[in-house]
Amino acid sequence: MTDTPTSTTMRAQSRENKHHATSLRVERSAVSLVLEHGFDNVTVDMICGQSGISQRTFFNYFKTKKAAIIGAEPPTIDEGRARAFIAAPGDDLLPDALTLMSAIGPREGMDEQLFTDRLRIFGLHPELMQEQMERMTRVTSEITELVYLRLGRGAVTEVENDADRAFRHGQAELLTHAMLGVLRFMALQWIPDFERPVGADGAADRAATPTLAESLSRTVELLRRTLSIPGL
Amino acid sequence: MTDTPTSTTMRAQSRENKHHATSLRVERSAVSLVLEHGFDNVTVDMICGQSGISQRTFFNYFKTKKAAIIGAEPPTIDEGRARAFIAAPGDDLLPDALTLMSAIGPREGMDEQLFTDRLRIFGLHPELMQEQMERMTRVTSEITELVYLRLGRGAVTEVENDADRAFRHGQAELLTHAMLGVLRFMALQWIPDFERPVGADGAADRAATPTLAESLSRTVELLRRTLSIPGL
DNA sequence: ACTCTAAGTTGCAGTTGCTGCAAATTGCCT
DNA sequence: AGGCAATTTGCAGCAACTGCAACTTAGAGT
Numbered sequence: 001m002t003d004t005p006t007s008t009t010m011r012a013q014s015r016e017n018k019h020h021a022t023s024l025r026v027e028r029s030a031v032s033l034v035l036e037h038g039f040d041n042v043t044v045d046m047i048c049g050q051s052g053i054s055q056r057t058f059f060n061y062f063k064t065k066k067a068a069i070i071g072a073e074p075p076t077i078d079e080g081r082a083r084a085f086i087a088a089p090g091d092d093l094l095p096d097a098l099t100l101m102s103a104i105g106p107r108e109g110m111d112e113q114l115f116t117d118r119l120r121i122f123g124l125h126p127e128l129m130q131e132q133m134e135r136m137t138r139v140t141s142e143i144t145e146l147v148y149l150r151l152g153r154g155a156v157t158e159v160e161n162d163a164d165r166a167f168r169h170g171q172a173e174l175l176t177h178a179m180l181g182v183l184r185f186m187a188l189q190w191i192p193d194f195e196r197p198v199g200a201d202g203a204a205d206r207a208a209t210p211t212l213a214e215s216l217s218r219t220v221e222l223l224r225r226t227l228s229i230p231g232l
Numbered sequence: 233m234t235d236t237p238t239s240t241t242m243r244a245q246s247r248e249n250k251h252h253a254t255s256l257r258v259e260r261s262a263v264s265l266v267l268e269h270g271f272d273n274v275t276v277d278m279i280c281g282q283s284g285i286s287q288r289t290f291f292n293y294f295k296t297k298k299a300a301i302i303g304a305e306p307p308t309i310d311e312g313r314a315r316a317f318i319a320a321p322g323d324d325l326l327p328d329a330l331t332l333m334s335a336i337g338p339r340e341g342m343d344e345q346l347f348t349d350r351l352r353i354f355g356l357h358p359e360l361m362q363e364q365m366e367r368m369t370r371v372t373s374e375i376t377e378l379v380y381l382r383l384g385r386g387a388v389t390e391v392e393n394d395a396d397r398a399f400r401h402g403q404a405e406l407l408t409h410a411m412l413g414v415l416r417f418m419a420l421q422w423i424p425d426f427e428r429p430v431g432a433d434g435a436a437d438r439a440a441t442p443t444l445a446e447s448l449s450r451t452v453e454l455l456r457r458t459l460s461i462p463g464l
Numbered sequence: 465a466c467t468c469t470a471a472g473t474t475g476c477a478g479t480t481g482c483t484g485c486a487a488a489t490t491g492c493c494t
Numbered sequence: 495a496g497g498c499a500a501t502t503t504g505c506a507g508c509a510a511c512t513g514c515a516a517c518t519t520a521g522a523g524t
Binding site for chain 3: 287
């Protein structure tokens with residue numbers, strides 16, 4: 001009667017909401033099961049059972065078993081951040097680029113538990129970490145483009161030919177790939193050490209995995225001091 | 233009669249030789265089939281058929297279908313090179329490290345055709361390239377150790393505490409990962425462009441894929457000029 | 465030359481990830 | 495209520511991969 005949802009918007013989200021909900025449920029099931037039994041000892045059917053969906057539906061949601069564990073979030077670059085990156089004051093290219101790439105990290109309103117659990121899984125199963133990094137490489141070209149643009153600032157006054165542009169693009173590509181390596185390094189530091197059993201004290205665990213910002217600044221600092229080494 | 237192989241050495245190699253021979257035969261079959269039909273349209277049974285072995289034997293030789301395509305060569309670090317790297321004159325850490333890692337490249341007495349074919353496959357199927365890079369990451373720790381040792385040269389005179397060592401190790405790790413990224417960049421440049429059909433002129437093709445040494449020096453040069461950019 | 469043993473090969477059956485297809489179900493709109 | 499379209503599901507099937515037991519071969523001893 002009065003509570004009939006005449007509002008279209010509410011119902012319009014219903015499908016989408018439900019989808020997102022089950023998706024999350026499946027991810028959680030997958031992650032917890034893998035943490036308990038190990039990747040190889042978890043079958044898709046198990047995950048389905050715990051999530052209350054059929055196997056066929058599972059594969060409607062996720063392309064592969066791995067995908068369900070890693071999560072389906074699309075690591076796309078935010079438009080605003082991109083502009084900010086290009087226009088930013090010019091003395092911190094590397095740190096800025098690293099920050100830009102850190103979009104993998106825990107995002108606004110994300111399930112904290114799920115995130116750290118995944119981190120733990122990455123520590124236990126390098127193959128999955130690999131998969132995650134592969135996703136990163138997919139945005140390589142986007143980032144390269146941004147770095148290219150940023151490198152081009154200030155050069156506008158001078159005459160620039162194709163060779164210059166190509167060279168700068170090469171630089172951008174090189175830098176991007178190198179920074180991707182640094183990002184991997186950062187991620188590795190982030191992963192909790194193997195076989196450190198979850199202590200009774202939750203606070204201790206939270207201390208073990210630093211914030212994104214912390215990791216970032218620490219890595220940047222290390223990078224700075226490393227680049228200043230005389231013998232290259 | 234007279235040709236009876238009394239010599240033990242000749243026969244002693246027989247087993248090993250045969251193994252290596254069939255291994256190579258399988259790799260060749262796999263590569264050529266994939267080039268012809270694409271990765272997904274090639275079954276293990278096809279490869280077995282063309283290689284004259286049973287499927288079961290196939291999996292005795294290679295852990296996975298992918299492994300057969302990218303080859304089973306263990307990318308381990310040569311002992312001699314390792315020493316040379318540590319003791320080398322100190323102004324070229326990055327180039328030297330990159331050279332060290334280039335062990336992926338075509339090795340002494342390797343099938344040239346097979347190598348370039350694989351390169352082409354990598355261009356067509358990024359997933360396989362990915363697999364190849366994953367192998368690289370497995371030697372990360374070895375290389376890190378070497379870089380660590382090299383960074384430590386000359387510091388012997390001064391007093392060094394644990395913190396210093398840990399810091400240096402961090403630097404080595406960071407550098408290694410970054411260089412791994414650069415290596416990936418180099419490998420990508422190396423891959424022949426997609427859909428450039430094999431021309432009738434073989435020489436043109438050979439010109440398309442530069443030597444390891446060429447790629448290496450070019451990359452090093454680019455790296456140098458990039459690192460000298462003022463804005464980091 | 466003959467045999468014996470261990471290494472290597474194969475067939476077979478079974479598990480698991482994953483896909484296409486068509487039927488059943490569900491959600492939403494009129 | 496009725497109907498349309500999106501989801502979900504069951505089923506059948508393919509391909510990668512594994513364990514096991516039987517078989518074949520190579521190399522060493524006698």
